[in-house]
Amino acid sequence: MAEPVVRLVDIRDVALDVEEAIAAVADEGAGGETVFVGRVRDHDGGKGVVGLEYSAHPTALARLREVCDQVASRQQVHALAAVHRTGTLTIGDIAVVVAASASHRGEAFDAARDLIDTLKAEVPIWKHQRFDDGQEEWVGTP
Known part of the structure; x- marks a missing residue:
C-alpha cells in the first residue's frame, strides 16, 4: 500500500520540530526536499515586535x-507536511513549518511555496502582535 502524500498536518501549542517535518516527507523517489520555517521576527511594519500569540479557530x-x-492535488509531489504553532511565542520561535518532497527540486520549491502561501491565506489562524511602543495588532482576522 502506498504511503499518503499528506503525511503530517497539525496545529500545536508546543515548540515545533523541523526534523519531524523533514522526516515526514522523506521518500526514496524524491530528488528534492524543500522546507520553509517561519519564525517570529523582531519587527513588522516598521515597528519593533516584542512577542505575539497565535490563536486558531476550532476548524483550523x-x-x-x-x-x-x-496542494497535493495540484503539485507534482511525493509528500507534504505542515505544522503551525499556537499560543505565546517569543522572538526567534518557530511559528510554522512546511515541507515538500518531489522528484525534482523545482517541483519541491513550487509545492512548498504553494503550501505556505495557501495556508497563510486560507487557514483561520490569527496573530496578535505586541509592539515595543505598547501598541498591539491582530493580523489575519476576518
Missing part, C-alpha cells in the same frame, strides 16, 4: 488538512 486543523490535500 480540518482546514489545514484540506489545504494540504488541495
Whole structure:
C-alpha cells in the first residue's frame, strides 16, 4: 500500500520540530526536499515586535488538512507536511513549518511555496502582535 502524500498536518501549542517535518516527507523517489520555517521576527511594519500569540479557530486543523490535500492535488509531489504553532511565542520561535518532497527540486520549491502561501491565506489562524511602543495588532482576522 502506498504511503499518503499528506503525511503530517497539525496545529500545536508546543515548540515545533523541523526534523519531524523533514522526516515526514522523506521518500526514496524524491530528488528534492524543500522546507520553509517561519519564525517570529523582531519587527513588522516598521515597528519593533516584542512577542505575539497565535490563536486558531476550532476548524483550523480540518482546514489545514484540506489545504494540504488541495496542494497535493495540484503539485507534482511525493509528500507534504505542515505544522503551525499556537499560543505565546517569543522572538526567534518557530511559528510554522512546511515541507515538500518531489522528484525534482523545482517541483519541491513550487509545492512548498504553494503550501505556505495557501495556508497563510486560507487557514483561520490569527496573530496578535505586541509592539515595543505598547501598541498591539491582530493580523489575519476576518
